[in-house]
Amino acid sequence: MVDNSEFDDIPGTTVFTAERSHEGFHLNQFCMSLMKPQNRERFKVNERAYLDEWPMTEAQKQAVLDRDYNAMMALGGNVYFLAKIFATDGISFQTAAASMTGMTVDEYAAMMLAGGRSPEGVRSIKEGR
Amino acid sequence: MAQITAGITTSHVPAIGAALDQGKDGTDYWAPVFAGYDWTKEWIAREKPDVVVLVYNDHASAFSLEIIPTFAIGCADEFPIADEGFGPRPVPTVLGHPGLACHLAQSLILDEFDMTVINKMDVDHGLTVPLSLMFAQPLEWPVKVVPIAVNVVQYPPPTGERCYKLGQALRRAIESYDEGLNVQVWGTGGMSHQLQGPRAGLINQKFDNAFLDDMTANPDALRAITHLEYLREAGSEGIELVMWLVMRGALGDAVQELHRFYHVPASNTAVGHLVLKPTPKEQ
Numbered sequence: 001m002v003d004n005s006e007f008d009d010i011p012g013t014t015v016f017t018a019e020r021s022h023e024g025f026h027l028n029q030f031c032m033s034l035m036k037p038q039n040r041e042r043f044k045v046n047e048r049a050y051l052d053e054w055p056m057t058e059a060q061k062q063a064v065l066d067r068d069y070n071a072m073m074a075l076g077g078n079v080y081f082l083a084k085i086f087a088t089d090g091i092s093f094q095t096a097a098a099s100m101t102g103m104t105v106d107e108y109a110a111m112m113l114a115g116g117r118s119p120e121g122v123r124s125i126k127e128g129r
Numbered sequence: 130m131a132q133i134t135a136g137i138t139t140s141h142v143p144a145i146g147a148a149l150d151q152g153k154d155g156t157d158y159w160a161p162v163f164a165g166y167d168w169t170k171e172w173i174a175r176e177k178p179d180v181v182v183l184v185y186n187d188h189a190s191a192f193s194l195e196i197i198p199t200f201a202i203g204c205a206d207e208f209p210i211a212d213e214g215f216g217p218r219p220v221p222t223v224l225g226h227p228g229l230a231c232h233l234a235q236s237l238i239l240d241e242f243d244m245t246v247i248n249k250m251d252v253d254h255g256l257t258v259p260l261s262l263m264f265a266q267p268l269e270w271p272v273k274v275v276p277i278a279v280n281v282v283q284y285p286p287p288t289g290e291r292c293y294k295l296g297q298a299l300r301r302a303i304e305s306y307d308e309g310l311n312v313q314v315w316g317t318g319g320m321s322h323q324l325q326g327p328r329a330g331l332i333n334q335k336f337d338n339a340f341l342d343d344m345t346a347n348p349d350a351l352r353a354i355t356h357l358e359y360l361r362e363a364g365s366e367g368i369e370l371v372m373w374l375v376m377r378g379a380l381g382d383a384v385q386e387l388h389r390f391y392h393v394p395a396s397n398t399a400v401g402h403l404v405l406k407p408t409p410k411e412q
Contacts, residue, residue: 006357012327013365017284025194032193035212070326079325079366080189080282087214093143094396097329108330112394116321116332123361 009125012101014073024076027064030054031081040088069100131229131306135176136376136384136405137169137315138344139262141185143254144396146218149261162400165390166262169404172388173263178313180226180273182233182299183256184375185317186281188213190253197283198245200295202237203252203276204230211251220257220266226273229306233275236302242295252276259317262402272313281318281369289371290352296378303379316376318369320391321362322398331364332399337391340370344403345386348377366398376405383408 007015014020021028030051033039043050051061063071064085072082086096098108111117123129148159190211192198205225210217237244260270277299280286287295296314303312320340323331343350351374359368377384388404 007360010328010360012329013323013360014326015284015360015365016282021194021197021283028189028194032189034214035190037212037216040214073325078189078282081194083188084214090215092147092396093324097324097397100325100329101327111330112332112397115334115393116399117323117328117330119331119333119336119362122328122331 009127011122011125016078020076021078022076024060024078026054026056027060027072027075027077028081030056030064031077031084034084034088043088067099069096131303131308131310131312133300133303133312133314133379133407134178135313135387136380136407137259137263137313137403138373138376138405139259139315139317139402140319140395140398140400141255141258141317142395142398142400143213143258145400146254146258146261149266150219162392162395163262165392165400165402168388169263169402170265172404176313177311178272179310180229180275180312182275182277182303182312182314182379183259183317184277184279184315184372185255185259186369186372187278188253188255189282191247191250191278192280192282194283197280198278199280199287200242201245201247201278202230202234203247203250203278204234205248205250208250208252208256208274208276210257211253213253218254218257220261221269223252223256223260223270223274223276226275228308229303229310229312230275232306233299233302236305237295237298240298240301242298247278250276255317259315277375279372279375281371285356286368286371288356289354289374292371292374293348293352293378296375296380299375300379300381314376314379316373318372319363319367320370320399320401321364321367323364324366324397326365328364330397331367332393333362333364333367334393334399336362337399337401341389341391341401341403344373344377345384345405348374351377380405380407
């Protein structure tokens with residue numbers, strides 16, 4: 001039996017397994033639809049109505065409306081699919097990533113310029129390294 | 130017969146493509162990134178490869194969650210540029226080499242690698258950013274491309290060992306193609322980066338530099354890196370580095386490093402780039 005519990009030991013990280021892919025199928029397929037300009041326009045005009053065309057859970061829809069990317073990932077979203085949302089919003093991958101960390105965009109950009117987030121202490125919770 | 134004359138690895142950060150497309154490549158932020166490829170641009174203009182077998186991953190552009198091929202090969206005449214949510218990149222359509230691609234597909238499958246064959250596919254930044262880094266902004270790409278797409282979006286990607294062995298099979302397949310083509314194999318993606326969750330922004334320069342060293346000196350060590358180690362050390366998206374091992378497997382046991390570049394950051398990512406040349410077999 002596959003055991004993915006070791007991924008829970010990596011802090012602040014969601015590994016997109018087949019189970020998550022199944023849970024997030026409609027959420028991610030909605031994101032994919034935003035690759036067409038006419039769909040982006042329809043989504044922008046009325047986000048709620050566009051989301052209601054998809055058999056997503058209410059929690060998934062609310063996470064999209066809130067642009068809460070960590071919530072979307074907890075509900076089966078994958079970052080490469082979610083990227084279609086922030087491309088539609090006209091924001092960069094770095095701005096979107098910053099929003100997932102609780103840092104401001106400027107703080108996050110400064111961290112990256114200084115060499116990025118150190119792996120020290122965020123490799124494994126149980127091993128404390 | 131076709132021959133593999135060189136291998137290239139490079140990151141394929143989408144922001145690099147955006148910087149080039151928006152004319153920001155000369156800014157203080159981006160100029161050092163592009164400068165790392167100046168040597169390669171001059172070198173490749175002299176080398177004039179006929180075909181690049183370009184190992185990359187699709188980022189939810191051609192492949193939705195409906196079908197997720199682990200290894201796929203593009204056999205089409207041409208590959209249009211994908212609209213990733215902000216319109217297609219303003220770069221030339223990528224031309225394929227169906228003759229070589231169909232030969233590779235058949236050879237690889239009969240050599241135990243069960244490739245998915247693709248006859249129609251848009252290509253995203255994973256494939257076009259490496260072309261832009263090596264060839265800048267031409268009106269037409271100066272090479273034909275055989276895309277090999279590797280799933281690294283949904284866990285698990287193929288293991289590093291499997292990727293290396295695919296590279297070895299790729300070499301056997303390329304070298305059995307009758308036409309005397311000058312073929313390069315490129316492995317793209319990486320290096321350390323994490324684009325998601327509270328741990329986003331992870332960069333591991335020690336891991337990356339050891340990886341760059343081992344690409345030449347000790348590829349067997351790289352073949353043994355587990356997915357868990359990639360996730361912990363190189364970030365959730367750093368696992369893309371398995372694609373570099375397809376290239377490395379294709380080059381044979383001994384290689385010479387012609388060029389190396391490493392830079393932090395490009396957006397969220399550590400940029401790594403190598404140009405390797407296979408050491409000729411002893412006669």
